[in-house]
Amino acid sequence: MANVRVIEIGESVFAENDSMAAANRKQMKDQGTLFVNVMSGPGSGKTTTLTAIINRMKNDYKIGEMDVDIESSVDAQRVADATGVEALQIHNMGLCHIDADMTARALAQYDTKDLDLLILENIGNLVCPAEFDVGAGKNLMLLSVPEGDDKPLKYPLMFTIADVVLINKIDTLEYFDFDKEAVVDRILKLNPNSKIFFISAKTGQGLDEVVEYLKDEIAKVKTGK
Amino acid sequence: MANVRVIEIGESVFAENDSMAAANRKQMKDQGTLFVNVMSGPGSGKTTTLTAIINRMKNDYKIGEMDVDIESSVDAQRVADATGVEALQIHNMGLCHIDADMTARALAQYDTKDLDLLILENIGNLVCPAEFDVGAGKNLMLLSVPEGDDKPLKYPLMFTIADVVLINKIDTLEYFDFDKEAVVDRILKLNPNSKIFFISAKTGQGLDEVVEYLKDEIAKVKTGK
Numbered sequence: 476m477a478n479v480r481v482i483e484i485g486e487s488v489f490a491e492n493d494s495m496a497a498a499n500r501k502q503m504k505d506q507g508t509l510f511v512n513v514m515s516g517p518g519s520g521k522t523t524t525l526t527a528i529i530n531r532m533k534n535d536y537k538i539g540e541m542d543v544d545i546e547s548s549v550d551a552q553r554v555a556d557a558t559g560v561e562a563l564q565i566h567n568m569g570l571c572h573i574d575a576d577m578t579a580r581a582l583a584q585y586d587t588k589d590l591d592l593l594i595l596e597n598i599g600n601l602v603c604p605a606e607f608d609v610g611a612g613k614n615l616m617l618l619s620v621p622e623g624d625d626k627p628l629k630y631p632l633m634f635t636i637a638d639v640v641l642i643n644k645i646d647t648l649e650y651f652d653f654d655k656e657a658v659v660d661r662i663l664k665l666n667p668n669s670k671i672f673f674i675s676a677k678t679g680q681g682l683d684e685v686v687e688y689l690k691d692e693i694a695k696v697k698t699g700k
Numbered sequence: 701m702a703n704v705r706v707i708e709i710g711e712s713v714f715a716e717n718d719s720m721a722a723a724n725r726k727q728m729k730d731q732g733t734l735f736v737n738v739m740s741g742p743g744s745g746k747t748t749t750l751t752a753i754i755n756r757m758k759n760d761y762k763i764g765e766m767d768v769d770i771e772s773s774v775d776a777q778r779v780a781d782a783t784g785v786e787a788l789q790i791h792n793m794g795l796c797h798i799d800a801d802m803t804a805r806a807l808a809q810y811d812t813k814d815l816d817l818l819i820l821e822n823i824g825n826l827v828c829p830a831e832f833d834v835g836a837g838k839n840l841m842l843l844s845v846p847e848g849d850d851k852p853l854k855y856p857l858m859f860t861i862a863d864v865v866l867i868n869k870i871d872t873l874e875y876f877d878f879d880k881e882a883v884v885d886r887i888l889k890l891n892p893n894s895k896i897f898f899i900s901a902k903t904g905q906g907l908d909e910v911v912e913y914l915k916d917e918i919a920k921v922k923t924g925k
Contacts, residue, residue, distance in 0.1 A: 516741050516743060549853055550854075569831075571828050599854070628772045
């Protein structure tokens, strides 16, 4: 098994989340790193999807990943084993989110300065992470087909703040009652600028389009656009 | 559509959650009502499962349901429409949980005294609801096959405090990499007394056993055991 470092970061002492988030965002932008905050409910396929994306990009880009979980190191270990990327596991000590200061403390322990792409795999939760700006350049969320097309109605803030929505496990569409058009309508009603991709991390369907999107966004960060 | 009442209950002013939870528990026990707190991640099938269970029991038992959501009334409406039970929708105003005082405030607005079974459908979240004892007689949680067999490793508190675990969407087992034995081992390691049922709310598989369990627990409450 590849080595995984673990750090424990509990509740933040820094109350001014927004200014700290802005500082994180500026730091990543100034150094030319696309910083992506990845959110979803439990079991939507974040780790599998990120592993597949990293493996498609790692020969051409320098990529880092930080995984947040309450107390396990399952995710960082899976990413490290499957991609060779040195993933950092952050234990958030029972919280349902990571805030900007906690993110800054993690960034201070992870060498990001040469990275083209830094991924923060947030904790599996559709409520709390939406409330804390971590300072990412892009917020990306996953919704999986088995979870249902009603989720934008029930977790509107998450879909409002997500720049990108990956609708995963599209290969299981025939087994679940999931209306693709309805979910797109519901998402765009909350965020008309949302980029929506239908993917299957298992079969690879749709991942090339996501990779192209990420490459474009990396190019924008590098050229300061 | 059946009528659904909506109440908005924000953050609790009552700090002593445990004593308020004990009071809720005593009230329900004294009046002979089995009070079940139902928790899971988003999209695991709580509402569909509860609807199926209520329809199997409603001719023989008086049943009530309270649904917690941030700001939508989708769940209570679905339960009310599908079962005829007068469901109460609680809006928790952006929180990721409901605590014992918020529960008490909901109980004060819902006629529970003749109920044999009162169901609280908690918000879809595997972190926060586990941290707040609402005063239920039984904590019941759902994990669905598409979410993965690693969830007990990642959300240990939820599986520790759950008296009953329903593993839902078992009809989709062939499409997902899900190890039934491993998940049972992981759950029992966290809570050796956990009752585990494999079910499909869609096909009805396993629901008779869950209903029998609930009937036994109602009988225990009625006889003061």
